[in-house]
Amino acid sequence: MQKGKLVQKVQNIFGANSRVTKALKGYQKLQEVKEISHHFSSYLETKIADTAALKNESYKMRYQVYCNEEGFEPPNELKIEKDEFDDYSVCCLIEHIQTERFAGTVRVVRPKKDNQLLPIEKFCSSSIANSNLSPSNFPRHQICEISRLAVPNEFRRRSMDKFDGAAIGAINPVSYSETELRCFPFIAIGLYLAAAAVSINSDVKHAYVMMEPRLARSMRFIGIRFEQIGPIVDYHGKRAAYHITPEMLHKNLPKGFTIMYRHIKHTLKNQQAMHLKK
Template sequence: MQKGKLVQKVQNIFGANSRVTKALKGYQKLQEVKEISHHFSTYLAPKIAHSDALKNESYKMRYQVYCIEEGFEPPNDLEIETDEFDAYSSCCLIEHIQNQRFAGTVRLVRPQAKDQLLPIEKYCSNSITHNALAPRNFPRHEICEISRLAVPNEFRRRQMDKFDGAAIGAINTDSYSETELRCFPFIAIGLYLAAAAVSINSGVKHNYVMMEPRLARSMRFIGIRFEQIGPIVDYHGKRAAYHITPEMLHRNLPKGFSIMYENIRQTLKSQENFSSLPLD
């Protein structure tokens, strides 16, 4: 019997609000998340961009999304997208294992010196109205900003789900198997979990991000609960400032996605220099 039909039959017998029905739905959801985590680790692998070659792959993906597809930044002859913050940032990528093509990237801006700002401080300082959680209140090495999340067009699934200018959209169904497609909607989640693993390992205590509220709601659905710390503003679309700590991440992440996070963390941990993550 198919899972959906089983749930419907149990619901018809015991009622939608019965403990049996709720328990079955909860179990089914956990199994689905475990399956997604398994598919993710089977087909996709997170990487830290230690080399110039890997950093360039990240910059090229960002160019495709931010300059060509979304038009947030102007095109250039080098066909890479970089800015002043990359000088003190770490990049994560997700690689499609079978064809060794990259399926997404995200960066962590990690200031160390007093004059090194987060992008949110330079361009959107007025968007933070929760003064107690403003980045200026904390030592530079304890803060970071998750930014420049980009997923190439071929790895996007539904055009209606274009979050943050780089989330999940249309996918080339001729290039990948039906089984592989099941994990692609979670590439953005995998990027956030990779960023979390890097920031936690680096001793960061406060993570910031400018994102669309609907992306924040999507993250909340799977247990990544960003706290909104300011109103919605017009910055490459309607966005708001959000904050999250490692404690908030661990406290709210469901068991199924905790498995996915731990798999990502262990994969990154096995890579060279994960403990130091040198900055340029």
């Protein structure tokens, strides 16, 4: 019996809000996540931008999304989106293996000197209401900020969006298999997991991010539970400051996404070791 028909039959017998129906739906979602997590590594590869060429790919992708598609930043002649924080950041990329096209990027800002601030400290310090979790309370090498996450339109698809915060886009279904298309909504999650892996491999104790509350709710739905530490402010739209620790990530991440995280962490570990030696 097909999964959809089985759920419908159980729902007809026990009711839509019964524990049996909810348990079955939850089990099927878990199985789907596990399946897609396995497929993720078959079609998409996570890598650290450890060369000038790869870093430039990240900057160009950010320009495409932040300047052309979203209009958050002004255009420039170089057609790259880069700032002072990139000088002490680690950039991650997700590449579509078959086409060798980059499907997303994110950076982890990693200050090491006293005069190196996080973006949240420079631009949104007043948005941190929980003074106990202010980045200034911790040594520079123990903090980081996850920022500049970008997924180009080509790899965003409304019909496959499962989470509130996902951006709207179009994609040519002829270019990719249905299995690949099912993986694409997980690219943003993969980028957050990549940032988490980089942070944890660097022994970071506190990670920060400015994000839309609806995206935070979406991340919570799949087990990445950021703690809101300030009010909603107007910063490239309505956003709030959030905080997470390695313990918080490990405690709440479901088994399905743990598969994806472990693969990403293993993939990046050797790359990051080489990056830190440079």
